[in-house]
Amino acid sequence: MRAVKIVERVxxxxxxxxxxxxxxxLFMRFTPGDPVDLMMGKDGNVSAQEVATLRAQFxxxxxxxxxxxxxxxxxxxxxxxxxxxxNRPVIELVKEALPATVELSLVAVVISLFIAIPIxxxxxxxxxxxxxxxxxxxxxxxxxxxAFWLGIVLILIFSVKLGISPAQGRIDYGVGLDxxxxxxxxxxxxxxxxxxxxxxxxxxxxxxITLGATLAAIVTRxxxxxxxxxxRQDYIVMARAKGMxxxxxxxxxxxxxxxxxxxxxxxLEIGVLLGGNMIVETVFGWPGLGRIxxxxxxxxxxxxxxxxxxxxxxxxxxxxxxxxxxxxxxxPKISI
Amino acid sequence: xxTHLRSLRLFGQNLQAFFSQLKKHPSAWLGGIVILxxxxxxxxxxxxxxxxxxxxxxxxxxxxxxxxDGGTWSHFFGTDVLGMDLLSRIIYGARISLLIGFLAVGIxxxxxxxxxxxxxxxxGFFDEIISRFAELLMAFPFLIFAIGIMAVLGPGFGNLLLxxxxxxxxxxxxxxxxxxxxxxxxxxxxxxxxxGVSHLRIxxxxxxxxxxxxxxxxxxxxxxxxIIMEASLSFLGLGxxxxxxxxxxxxxxxxxxxxxxxWISTIPGIAxxxxxxxxxxxxxxxxxxxxxxxxxG
Numbered sequence: 274m275r276a277v278k279i280v281e282r283v284x285x286x287x288x289x290x291x292x293x294x295x296x297x298x299l300f301m302r303f304t305p306g307d308p309v310d311l312m313m314g315k316d317g318n319v320s321a322q323e324v325a326t327l328r329a330q331f332x333x334x335x336x337x338x339x340x341x342x343x344x345x346x347x348x349x350x351x352x353x354x355x356x357x358x359x360n361r362p363v364i365e366l367v368k369e370a371l372p373a374t375v376e377l378s379l380v381a382v383v384i385s386l387f388i389a390i391p392i393x394x395x396x397x398x399x400x401x402x403x404x405x406x407x408x409x410x411x412x413x414x415x416x417x418x419x420a421f422w423l424g425i426v427l428i429l430i431f432s433v434k435l436g437i438s439p440a441q442g443r444i445d446y447g448v449g450l451d452x453x454x455x456x457x458x459x460x461x462x463x464x465x466x467x468x469x470x471x472x473x474x475x476x477x478x479x480x481x482i483t484l485g486a487t488l489a490a491i492v493t494r495x496x497x498x499x500x501x502x503x504x505r506q507d508y509i510v511m512a513r514a515k516g517m518x519x520x521x522x523x524x525x526x527x528x529x530x531x532x533x534x535x536x537x538x539x540x541l542e543i544g545v546l547l548g549g550n551m552i553v554e555t556v557f558g559w560p561g562l563g564r565i566x567x568x569x570x571x572x573x574x575x576x577x578x579x580x581x582x583x584x585x586x587x588x589x590x591x592x593x594x595x596x597x598x599x600x601x602x603x604x605p606k607i608s609i
Numbered sequence: 610x611x612t613h614l615r616s617l618r619l620f621g622q623n624l625q626a627f628f629s630q631l632k633k634h635p636s637a638w639l640g641g642i643v644i645l646x647x648x649x650x651x652x653x654x655x656x657x658x659x660x661x662x663x664x665x666x667x668x669x670x671x672x673x674x675x676x677x678d679g680g681t682w683s684h685f686f687g688t689d690v691l692g693m694d695l696l697s698r699i700i701y702g703a704r705i706s707l708l709i710g711f712l713a714v715g716i717x718x719x720x721x722x723x724x725x726x727x728x729x730x731x732x733g734f735f736d737e738i739i740s741r742f743a744e745l746l747m748a749f750p751f752l753i754f755a756i757g758i759m760a761v762l763g764p765g766f767g768n769l770l771l772x773x774x775x776x777x778x779x780x781x782x783x784x785x786x787x788x789x790x791x792x793x794x795x796x797x798x799x800x801x802x803x804x805g806v807s808h809l810r811i812x813x814x815x816x817x818x819x820x821x822x823x824x825x826x827x828x829x830x831x832x833x834x835x836i837i838m839e840a841s842l843s844f845l846g847l848g849x850x851x852x853x854x855x856x857x858x859x860x861x862x863x864x865x866x867x868x869x870x871x872w873i874s875t876i877p878g879i880a881x882x883x884x885x886x887x888x889x890x891x892x893x894x895x896x897x898x899x900x901x902x903x904x905x906g
Contacts, residue, residue, distance in 0.1 A: 292745040300761055417886040419837045421844045422860055422878035425867070429875065433867050548752025552841055556864075567845055570760040582757040586749045 279598055286590050291345065293586045298344050301579045302337065309333060353580035358572045363580035366565060372455030373443060374550055374561035377484060380458075380477050381546065382539070385485035385492060390528075390535075393496025397504060397531075398523055408493060415490025420549045424483040424556035431479060438479050441558035445472045480557040484549050488542050495538045499531040533603050540596030547585050619818040627822060630898045637894020643887035651703040659683065660694035662701035663852040667692050671870045687872045689862060691852075695872065698854040699880045705843075705855040706884065709766075710836040713773040714828050720774070721781025722824060726812050728782070729789025740786070743779045751776060755838060759847040769848050773835055784827055788820040822899040829892035833885040840881055856881045 309327050328334045332343050347354070353363035396405040432440035443457055444450060450469040453460045458477070461470035503509065504527055512522045551563035558564070562581055569577035631637055650657060669692035673680045680687060686695040728736035746754070758772040792798060793816070801811050842848035843857030851858050856877040863873025 289745060289748050292741075293748050296745060297757070300757065303761065413889065414882075414886065417833065417889050418882055419840055419844075419878070419885070421841060421857075422874070422881065425860065425864060425874045425878065429867055429871055433871070544750035545752075548750045548756075551752065551756060552844070555845060566756070570756070570847065575760075578757065578760050582749075582753055585753045589750050590748050 275601055278601070282594060282597055286594055289590055290587060293590070294345055294348055294583060295341065297579055297583045297586070298341055301575050302340075348583070353583070354576040356569070356574050356577040358569070358574040358577070363577050366577060367562065367580060367584055369455075370560060370562045370565050373559060374554070374563060376456045376458060377477065377480055377553070377559060377561060378546055378550060380481040381485035382488065384481055385489035386539075389489040389492035390496055390532075393493045394500055394523060394528060394531075396493070396497045397500030400501065405497075409497070412490040412493040415486050416494075418486065420483055420487060421552045421556050423486055424480065424553055427479045427483060428556070439476050440479070443473065443476050443560060444469060445476075448472045480553050480559055483556070484546065484553045487549065488539070488546060491538055491542060492535055495535050496531060499534045500527055503527045503531045533600075536596060536600060536603055540593060540600075543592040543596075544589050547589060615814070619814075620821065623818055623821060627825075627895075627898060631894055634894035634897060636890045637897075640887040640890030640892075640894065643883065644891060647703050647884050647887070648707060650700055651707050654700045654704060658694075658697035658700045659685070660697045662697045662854045663693065665691040665693055665852075671866070673870070674872050674876070686876050687870070689859070689873045690866055690870070693852070695859075695876055698859060699856070699877055701854040702856045702859060702877060702880070703884070705849055705853070706836050706839060706881065709769060709773070709839040710832050712770055713777055713835040713839070714832050716770070716774045717777035717831070718781050718824060718828055721778035721783075722785050724778070725782040725785025726789055726817070729786035730793060730808065730812055730816075732790075736786070739782070743782055746776045746779050749776065752838060752841060755842060756845070756847060759842055764847055764850050766849065769839060769842060772842070773838055777831070777835065780827060780831065781824065784823055785820060788823060789816060792816045792819055822895075826892065826895045826899050829888060829895055833888035833892065836881070836885055836888070 309324055309331070325334070332340050335343070344354075351364055353367070355361065356363055356366060359366060392408045396402075396408050399405055428440045431438040439445065448469050450457060450460055450466055450473075451464050453463050457473040458470065461467070461473055500523075504523075509522060509527055512526050513519075517526075550561065551567055553559065554561045554563035555567050562584070566578060566581040566585075569575075569581065654662075666688075669684070669688050670690055672684050672688040672692075674687040674695075675682050675685055677687075684694050684696070686699065688694055689698075724739050728739050749757075754776050755772040758775060759768060762768040762771065789812075798811060798815060801815055806815075839848055840855070840857030840860070843855045844861045846858070846861065849855035849858055851862060859877040860874045860881075863870065863875070863877075866873055
């Protein structure tokens, strides 16, 4: 039964993906200015013949619905077109930038969960204590703080004033690293390059904290409130009455159930995390997807913008799908 | 006429009860007062600002805030790289943040509530179309969607508003549609229908007063979010363009001078943080009052 539900849920994402692709295509087609003019630049000395050839090459001389079908057909095969500025396939540029973004996002999620879950649990167990109140206050601040400003303040404190953390890039200049997977942390471990590992980690910390701060704040609050609810349940009272140690009651019995809403929240926040990537990568000069998207916007490199926006949307849809499926495993009572 | 008066009275009573319960939330009150102060600051900005928000003077560039060496009282928070007075720009910047925030939420509420009421009440083909479109928009992370639109349309006030509302209405639509579907099955609606009251009157006079709380809560919480979105887009250079004072672009402008002039980025960020924090405090208070089950802890 569960398998059927999962297949249904997976199939339901297909029309959404197609819709996303159509919407992105239509938006970009309504862009002011002709794509060929944009490709040539305003002062390009090109003959009418050359323009016509280019239009034919990019199918721009076809009716819009033919262009749309052509675009969808190619996109389904992973072909997102050519970047105007870099003259390379968009998918190649996305693939190049992807590991940097994934590495940053994963570290951000890990840091935020490692901070948020213990604090949330502790706050619930010691409700209304000083630590509880302080952590709730800080998490409220975290929810209200714009990521780009937090990034700047962290750079100001840790890079400019204290000089203990680099402010830009993924690794120090001059530190060699053989690229295996594109994930620098992993690559430096795989190649046994301790210097590169240290350099990568120091570059990762500030952007990851910036990106993960909002998530940490939200998760702390959710864990706390769902722990408070669970701790009042009869079976917890029962476990305590049976003389089970408090640690076991909290971690083994309460936390497992309290984590269910947390998974939902992390899922819902993936969109915020993806959007936050663009901002954080810009602040920290992080060579990931977000930064190439922002650069592409200023270069008016529409195929690249289109490709990255679509890629983000697809990742978002997939992430929500995974969260929904994961949910059925954590709590089998819930059907998707 | 009488029905209209009655529904207006119902609206009034609901809101009155709502705000009197809010009195029990000191943090929400604090938030509300700070929001009002910001609104007042934005309205009387020309009276408060000591200097022109766009007046440049290169001889006065990079003056630190008054409490630092080299700072002066006449430039309370110092000046930026073009010699523009930071305090004046922050005061005027509240206008952009609040205007964009309120307009973006207001338009989103209007579109979302109207479509949500119609879709939730009448269901059918109209509901199907709008719901599918809303679902499609939900597939995009908000900021990325807004960035995509700004990339196509270019920067500017109107475009910014369009980028924020194009997807902003969806949450209100889903909320109102859901509540509409629940309310429609209740006895008072059935009774009104049996009495031959028109659909429009049932929606506006009977059901709407009952969902106004939820709209108010969501609207307040979205206000802070929209203000951060505007600042983020302006920070990336896609929103309000300098020299028009907007906090996001001011923070961005200070990035190149962090080594020497920390205040250019930091202080506008604090102004933004305090405003969003206050809005969220107020919004959480409203939420606790409107649905005590959601009260955290």
